[in-house]
Amino acid sequence: MINVSRFESPFRQVHLDFHTSPNIKNIAQDFDPEEFATILEKAHVNSVTCFARCHHGMIYYDSKLFPERIHPHLKNKDLLKEQIEACHRHNIRVPIYITVQWDQFTAEEHPEWLAVDGDGKPFGNTIFEPGFYRILCVNSPYRDFLKKITKEVLETFPVDGLFFDIVKPTPCACKHCRKEMEKLNMDPSSFQERMRYGFMMVNEFKEDMTNFVRQFNKECSIFYNKGHVGPAERPVKHSYSHFELESLPSGGWGYLHFPVTMRYVRTLGLDCVGMTGRFHTFWGDFHSFKNKAALEFECFQMLALNAKCSIGDQLDPKGKLSEPVYDLIGSVYSQVEEKEPWCREAKPVTEIGVLTPEEFEKEKDMYIAPSLMGITRMLQESAHQFDIIDSQSEFSKYKVIVLPDFIPVSDELSDKLGNYLDNGGALIASFQSGLNESKEYFNLKQLGIELVGEAPYSPDFIIPRDKIGKGMPKTEHVMYMKGLEVRPLDKTEILGDTAIPYFNRTWKHFCSHKHTPSSGVLAYPSILKNDKVIYFIHPIFAQYEKNAPRWCKQLFLNALDMLLPEPLIRHNGPSTLLVTLNEQVKENRMILHLLHYIPERRSQDIDIIEDVIPLYNLKVSLRLPQSVKSISCVPQNENLKFEVVNNRIEFTVPSVNGHQMVELQLK
Ligand SMILES: [Zn+2]
Incomplete structure (x- = not known):
């Protein structure tokens, strides 16, 4: 069911940073509101986030409450006001940016509001390093200041939305945090406890701030940014109107962060915005x-x-x-505008759920496990349709659930997974996934295995048997990362064996440059199957993220094929093709997205995409529960012939020039 009251963000936004040093003069002297809005409109932008207060702590409007914070060289004190008025005349939305935890002016004027570590030192850069990264504590009286300035903004401007930046959990040991922790019987001297409290406190701050904002404005969008959204935000999602996923692939996030994050966040029910940059690298790359x-x-x-x-x-x-920057943005946003009708309120069609390890890494903020990146690569490279989920998600909508490498199974999760399996679900787990929280025993009886201990040899070698080894030689395949040794219970079938080396490589005995070769002795099983549950002893997903052995992917895809023999999508294109399937319920149609862009590690620092490599005559096969009336490439409206073969819809897409959408109109 579609929630009609859900906030829907515009499709074509610009986040217009304006962190401007007080040492620069003539600020906004060339600003022309009409020209500003016209350039945005020409670039097909329909929302621009503009600045009330920046990381330097400077204000860009005529503040009556805090005139000392207005940028000292701001030529036009109505900069923000005129930005908003001009954009509104051109039907462009203007959410307002307010910095939270990074504010150079406040850090200098109110050092007593800074978050401090266990040694009493502020977090972030030192006094003599350039940067405004000292973190302010929102448990201090700084929170009152933030409310005052937010109230002034809400009472001064027509506020479409508020973007609160840098709102992140901090293991703060300031006197305010220590006092509150003691009230909760938490130990402020423990780093772990401070981090745990940091998560609680930052969420409490968001709830408090949202309630405060709603006293003045019931409608405006509200977002709190920390450069990542994950399971930590689930309990406080009611404080957000939507999620914005800051993820600049060349700015430290890499090309995997966005898909990994988005595939999780879209399951939380709020509208989502992806945020990249027009910069070559990171923010401020002028x-x-x-x-x-x-x-x-x-x-x-x-x-x-x-x-x-x-x-x-x-x-x-x-x-x-x-x-020139807006020519570039416009060249892409004009295309986005044409594609929008097929993207509005489109919901993903998925059949695999991957449990995220992030939920279980409570002390690590912004941590994306290599295993999660590895499985995301494997599934994307094979056109599988999947979400990333957590233990709170609805399991029954997935045909297969995967527990990659490090998913601890509590009694509660064990019951939930058991119930899912009893009702026809299927599961793949690897390495430590399925062990109880203290890793002493497997806490999911459907795995059909018992823990013996750590694998005695590493690297060791998988020899796949027939079913799991489809398309692979029946010989040793090295597994670089150490696995577990397990024992099969009664009915559990062995799909693969493990050959062990002559010896582990140590100073006493070693062979050649790298690992010792196989002795040919089969010592313990490597892949096991119990009914609809398949288990791998090795961390195959973390391994794939580390150095991408093709055989790790092949073994996993073969296992998936045993549990999901008729996947939603198959195609004959290369593994670099990204394929997603969405549904527009109102329009009674499916939209297939085909993307072919190849990021290449072309420099020491970052991955580069320079070219579009077109694909021709791509054969696609879909298994849909519904019958299809017509198929066409959109937005160009080119009709495609199709046939139904063995309950699968088959058609050929003549060309994919970067991105092609295919509309499947349902009967
Ligand atoms: Zn504090």
Whole structure:
């Protein structure tokens, strides 16, 4: 059921940074409101986030409460006001940016509001390093200041939305946090406890701030940014109107962060916006340009994964937007606009759920496990349709659930998984997944195995038997990472064996440059199957993320094929093709997204996309529960012939030039 009251973000947004040093003069002297809005409109932008207060702590409007914080060289004190008025005349939305935990002015004027570590030192950069990264504690009286300025903004402007930046859990040991922790019987001297409290406190802050904002404005969008959204945000999602996923692939996040995060966040029920940048690298990379093909991929991937688009830019101190930058943005956003009708309220069609390890890594903020990245790669490279989920998610909508490498199973999760399996579900687990929280025994009887201990040899070698070894030689395949040794229970079938080396490599005995070869002795099982549950003893997903052995992927895909013999999608294209399937219920149609852009590690620091490599005559086969009336490439409206073979719909897409959507109109 579609929740009609859900906040829907615009599709084509710009996040317009304006962290501007107080040492620069003539701020906004060339700002022309009409020109500003016209450049945005010409670039097909329909929402621009503008600045009330930046990380330098400078204010860009005529604040009556805090005149000392207005940028000392701001030529036009109505900068924000005129940005909003001009954009509204052009039907462009203007959410307002307010910095939270990074504020250089406040850090200097109110050092007593800074978060401190166990040694009493502030977090972030030192006094003599350039940067505004000292973290303020929102448990201090700073919170009252934040409310005052937020209230002033809400009472001064027509506020479409508020973007609160840098709101993250901090293991703070300031006197305010210590006092509150003691009230909760928590030990402030323990780092782990401070981190745990940090998560609780930052969520309490968000609830408090949202309630405060709602006293003045019931409608505006509200988002709290920390550069990542994950399971930590689930308990406090009611404080958000939507999620924005800051993820600049060349700015430290990499190309996997967005799909991994988005596939989880879209299951939480709020509207989502993906946020990349027009910069070559990171925020504040002035006078740089992203390659157009890269910007296309990043935006079109957002559409394919059910997000709206936001591109980060920074306004020049003099207040003029760069026309070449907006030519670039416009060249992509004009295409996004044409694609929008097939993306509006589109919901993902998925059949595999992957449990995220992030939920169980409570002390690590912004941590994405290599195992999660590895399985995301494997599933994307094979066109499988999947979500990333947590233990609170609804399991019954998935045909297969995967527990990659490190998913501890509590009694509660064991019951939930057991119930899912009893009702026809299937499961794949690897390595430590399925062990109880203290890793002493397997806490899911459906695995059909018993823990013996750590594998005695590493590296050791998988020899796949017939079923699991489809398309593979029946010989040793090295597994670089150490696995577990397990014993099969009664009915459990062995799908693969483990050959052990002559000896482990130590100073006493070693062979050649790398690991010792196989002795040919089969010592313990490597892959086991009990009814509809398959278990791998090795961390195959973390291994794939580490150095991508093709055989790790092949073994996993073969296991998946045994449990899901008729997947939603098959195609004859390369593994670099990204395929997603969405449904638009109102329009009674499915939308297939085909994306072919290849990020290449072309520099020491970052992956680069420069070219579009077209694909021709791509054969696609879909298994849909519904019958199809017509199929066409959109938005160009090119009709495609199709046939139904063995309950699968088969058709050929003549060409994929970067991104192609295919509409399947249902009967
Ligand atoms: Zn504190």
